[in-house]
Amino acid sequence: MTTSDPACDTAHGDLPPDHGPRTLVAVFESPVAEHLIRFAADLGYRTVLVEPQPRLLAGTPKPHGDQTVASVTAAGVDEHSDVVVTDHDRPELGALLRDALDSKARWIGVMGAKRHSAPHIEALKQLGVDEAEIARVHRPIGLNIGSRTPAEIAIATLAGLIADRNGRPGGFAF
Structure with missing residues (x-):
């Protein structure tokens, strides 16, 4: 039954969600990247994994998204793309972030707790x-x-991206 409230209609399955085009680019193969890709696909994102070291993709089949590439420039990043770097200790960090900054990415972020240093700053400098x-x-x-597992970190990250896309602060403040 369709009402005059699109949010209610979508929640009841009467209206498909209209979230527009969006891409999640997960940089570096990691447990968090695996969850990000899986959950983002469920949320309607086109998903891309950027892994410059192909040997890290070998072994057990894992969700690698709609596309797996070796560089950010090959990921097709545009103004609808959110780039999430899932490892702040990789030697390629600076170059991949520089490429993301040179793209039209809507949003760029690096995982890492505030209590740890931010190595991306020095790498970019x-x-x-x-x-x-x-x-x-x-x-x-x-x-x-308070995320503690890769799945929880992925959920918190995606929730933050959704809040940002919708101009909201996130959390329970309405």
Whole structure:
């Protein structure tokens, strides 16, 4: 039964969700990236895994998204793309973030707790990226729900991206 409230109609399955085009680019194969890709696909995102070291993709079949590529530039990043870097300790961090900053990405973030250093800042400075561009990289990312597992971290991250896309702060403040 269709009502005059599209949100209610969608919740009841009477109206398909209209979230527009969106892409989640998970950078680096990791347990969190696996969950991000799986959950993002359920949320209607086109999903891309960027892994510059193909040997890390070998072994047990894992969800690698709609596309797996070796670089951010090959990921088809556009203004509808959210780029999430899932490992802040990889040597490729600076170069991949620089490429993300050079793209039209809507949002760019690096996982990592506030209590840890932010190695992406120094890596980007060494590559000549200016302070204003570095400031576009979000860290920490996701909603503060006390995530402890890869699946919880992925949920918090995706919830934060949805809140940001909808112009909301996240949490229970309405």
